[in-house]
Amino acid sequence: MIKKTLMGLTAAALLASATACGSTTQPAASATPPTSSVSPAPTTPKPAENSNTPPVTPAEPAKPIQTAPGGTTPAPQTPSTPPPAAVPQATAKLYKLNPKSYDIVPIDSAAANKNVVLLTFDDGPKDKDMLEPLLETLDKHHAKAIFFVNGYRVKQKPELIKLITDHGHMIGNHSWDHIDLKKENKDKINQQIGDVQKQITELTGNAPQFFRPPFGSGGDLVREKVKQENMLFMTWSNGSLDWEMTTKNNNPDKVVSNVLEQLRPGSNILMHELQWTVQAMDNLLTQLEQKNYGFVDPATIDTTL
Numbered sequence: 001m002i003k004k005t006l007m008g009l010t011a012a013a014l015l016a017s018a019t020a021c022g023s024t025t026q027p028a029a030s031a032t033p034p035t036s037s038v039s040p041a042p043t044t045p046k047p048a049e050n051s052n053t054p055p056v057t058p059a060e061p062a063k064p065i066q067t068a069p070g071g072t073t074p075a076p077q078t079p080s081t082p083p084p085a086a087v088p089q090a091t092a093k094l095y096k097l098n099p100k101s102y103d104i105v106p107i108d109s110a111a112a113n114k115n116v117v118l119l120t121f122d123d124g125p126k127d128k129d130m131l132e133p134l135l136e137t138l139d140k141h142h143a144k145a146i147f148f149v150n151g152y153r154v155k156q157k158p159e160l161i162k163l164i165t166d167h168g169h170m171i172g173n174h175s176w177d178h179i180d181l182k183k184e185n186k187d188k189i190n191q192q193i194g195d196v197q198k199q200i201t202e203l204t205g206n207a208p209q210f211f212r213p214p215f216g217s218g219g220d221l222v223r224e225k226v227k228q229e230n231m232l233f234m235t236w237s238n239g240s241l242d243w244e245m246t247t248k249n250n251n252p253d254k255v256v257s258n259v260l261e262q263l264r265p266g267s268n269i270l271m272h273e274l275q276w277t278v279q280a281m282d283n284l285l286t287q288l289e290q291k292n293y294g295f296v297d298p299a300t301i302d303t304t305l
Contacts, residue, residue, distance in 0.1 A: 093302035102237045103266035104296050107305070116294045117267040118301075119145035120236065122174055122212065124273040125153055125160035134278045135167045141285040143295035145169050148212045151176035151196040154203070161203050170298040171200050172210035173231060182217040186225075193225050209303045210234060232303035236270035238262045242277045252280035259284060263291070 094112040095104050106112035119138075124147055125131060138145060147164050149171060154161055161171060175181060175192040184192070193211065201207045211226045216235040218226075226233045241258045245251065255277050259269055271277050285295075 091297075091299040094300040095296055096302050096305040097232060097234055097268075098266070101266075102235050102268050103264070104268055104301065105266050107302060112300075113294055114265045115292055116265065116296045117238070117263070117269055117288060118296045118298070119143060119269055119271070120148060120172070120212070121145060121271050121273055121277075122148045123153075123178065124149050125157055125164065126273045128157070128160060128163070130273060130275060130278055131160060131163060134273065134281060135163070135169075137278075137281045137285065138169070139167060140282070141289065141295070143285060144297045144299070145295075146172045146210055146298045148172035148174035148210070149196070149200070150174050150178050151192075151199055152178075154196070154199055158203055161200065165204055170210065171204065171206075171208050172212060173197060173200070173208040173229075174212055175214055178214045180215055180217050181213050181222045182219045186221050189221050189225055193222070193229060197229050210298070212236075230303070232301070234268065236268045238264075238267040238269045240269060240271045240277065242272050242274050242280075245274070245276055250276045252276045252283070255280035256284045256287065260287065263288075263293075 094107060095116075096107050097103075098105050104116065104118045106114050121134075147169055149161070164171065173193060173196045176195050177192060179192065181189050181192060197207050207229070209231055211229070211231040211233050212235060213222055213233075218233065218235075223233055238259060239262070240255050242255050245254065255271070259267075288295075
């Protein structure tokens with residue numbers, strides 16, 4: 001007991017001695033933190049967890065209410081709602097096919113010009129270097145056409161179909177192999193026509209609406225299949241005879257004269273993707289315009305009539 005008391009006194013004496021010599025000890029941590037000279041940033045109240053209420057944002061200063069003449073307070077304005085996007089309108093059908101002459105005629109003579117021609121090109125697509133200048137000439141004259149294609153050619157150069165449709169022209173069905181369908185049985189006819197329908201639909205998203213039989217040769221079985229495919233069967237009423245020039249003089253001027261000699265309102269003009277026809281096109285369309293003929297847009301032809 002006496003030993004413990006002496007040890008306590010010794011420790012107290014040592015502490016007093018250290019203080020007298022200038023030594024300090026660290027003060028105990030204060031329970032109250034020192035006050036900072038920087039004000040804390042305002043905080044935005046947070047939404048409760050799993051709450052559907054959006055975060056609260058500081059309100060804008062209230063704007064003075066303006067009183068309308070007469071002392072009435074106008075109703076608060078709500079933000080206007082943008083109008084709905086315009087729905088593409090279907091192309092108006094202005095023309096139909098004369099099933100006897102294969103001319104193109106107005107459905108209503110008061111609503112459409114009868115002094116028109118339909119431009120068509122068969123047996124393609126063949127060659128980009130020949131097709132591009134043809135399309136450029138049609139663009140120059142704001143003329144649209146039907147390109148009646150063969151399936152085996154499309155299989156070889158499918159990219160040319162996109163080139164044609166990108167210029168706003170229609171793709172027509174001209175059978176797969178360009179054979180005389182009138183001599184074929186039903187199964188062969190269905191394959192020759194049906195395979196092209198499927199092929200063009202896969203490439204463009206749209207099935208052909210027009211059918212032209214090779215050599216203009218068709219029969220009841222062909223017409224039946226064409227009708228099942230919701231296409232319009234047509235041959236032509238004005239032949240350019242450009243196909244005969246493969247064994248003759250390949251003369252572009254002759255293409256022009258052949259068409260003009262047969263010209264009449266509604267002429268359904270048959271041409272081909274041939275070099276001399278491409279060379280003749282600008283002159284031909286210029287002369288047709290000088291004779292006050294317009295060019296039927298195939299999209300305006302009603303294929304159901």
